[in-house]
Structure formats: C-alpha cells, structure tokens
Amino acid sequence: xxxxxxxxTIADKDLLRGWRNSSKVSDxxxxxxxxxxxxxxxWFDQMLRTETTVYWKIVIDSEAxxxxxLSEINVNDRSCSWAIYLGESSxxxxxxxxxxxxxxxxxxxxxxxxxxxxxxxxxxxxRALGLYEQVGFVPQITDAQFVQRGESNLAIVKLEISxxxxxxxxxxxxxILAEKGVSLDEQ
Numbered sequence: 001x002x003x004x005x006x007x008x009t010i011a012d013k014d015l016l017r018g019w020r021n022s023s024k025v026s027d028x029x030x031x032x033x034x035x036x037x038x039x040x041x042x043w044f045d046q047m048l049r050t051e052t053t054v055y056w057k058i059v060i061d062s063e064a065x066x067x068x069x070l071s072e073i074n075v076n077d078r079s080c081s082w083a084i085y086l087g088e089s090s091x092x093x094x095x096x097x098x099x100x101x102x103x104x105x106x107x108x109x110x111x112x113x114x115x116x117x118x119x120x121x122x123x124x125x126x127r128a129l130g131l132y133e134q135v136g137f138v139p140q141i142t143d144a145q146f147v148q149r150g151e152s153n154l155a156i157v158k159l160e161i162s163x164x165x166x167x168x169x170x171x172x173x174x175x176i177l178a179e180k181g182v183s184l185d186e187q
Contacts, residue, residue: 069104084104
C-alpha cells in the first residue's frame with residue numbers, strides 16, 4: 001500500500017462535508033451537529049483562501065481516505081496547529097494514519113522549518129490520543145477546557161511535539177510503517 005498526501009481542491013468540497021458529517025468523524029469534533037451545505041461552503045471557501053492553513057487528502061493507491069491539516073501556521077513563532085481524521089473506517093489499523101502523520105509533520109518541520117506543532121483531542125478519544133503519543137506528541141498541563149455535548153462536558157487534551165522530538169520519533173514511525181508494509185510517496 002502506498003500512502004501520499006494531495007492538497008485539497010474545490011473538487012473535494014462534497015467529500016470533506018461527507019466525512020465531517022459522518023459519526024465516525026463528527027463524534028470527535030468539537031461541534032458534532034449536522035453541517036449544512038451553506039455552512040460547509042463558507043468554511044471550505046475560507047479554508048482554501050487562508051494562507052496559514054494547509055489541508056491535504058490522505059490518499060491510498062488513488063483513493064482518498066481521510067484528511068490531515070496544518071492550521072494557524074505562524075512562521076514568526078515557528079508554530080502551528082495540526083489535526084487528522086480518517087473518513088473511511090476500512091483503513092483504520094493499517095498504518096495509514098501513521099503515514100499521514102509522518103508526511104504532514106515532515107512538511108511542518110522540514111519544509112516550513114517550524115519549531116513546535118500543537119494538537120488537541122477530546123479525552124475520550126483514546127485511539128487518537130494513542131496515535132498522537134506514538135508519533136511523539138506530549139500532553140501539556142493546561143487549565144481544564146471542555147466541549148459541551150448535551151448535558152456532558154468532555155475534557156480536551158492539548159499536546160505538542162517539538163522539532164527535536166520529531167527527529168527522534170520519525171525513525172520509529174518509519175519502522176512501524178515498514179512492519180505494516182506501508183510505503184510513502186513523498187513527492
């Protein structure tokens with residue numbers, strides 16, 4: 001299996017809305033309401049115009065299966081936010097997420113020369129948190145923050161990875177991907 005990243009284009013608008021509205025993705029987003037076409041269009045058009053965001057599709061052998069993004073890119077303080085989701089359940093556990101992490105974080109640290117990448121997850125999303133920590137993200141001690149879901153407050157975990165920590169972590173990811181038979185197309 002070969003994994004690569006392709007920049008999201010206007011042709012991907014409906015695909016991303018479908019993923020963002022699927023329960024396997026929206027259950028872990030900060031807002032999980034049904035995203036209307038007009039709401040999605042406004043978000044999507046803004047996302048494409050924003051120079052501080054890079055949004056990719058995760059592609060396996062020509063099939064888009066998820067997305068990964070860098071946002072709030074700040075070259076002055078050498079930081080950004082990062083997020084990932086798989087839109088297709090069939091690829092979970094195959095190394096696709098690790099491959100997308102490797103490709104997107106290489107871009108952040110090598111191409112953009114960032115010093116730190118930050119991410120967040122809902123505390124109950126143990127699968128995502130496990131992936132982030134496997135990649136090298138470290139939980140940060142912060143004031144408690146929550147996402148409101150009905151009558152419940154879901155805690156948010158904030159994590160970071162530095163450029164030096166990434167240098168140590170990426171070799172482990174390459175090994176994991178080799179064991180799973182995943183190749184990277186880093187073009």
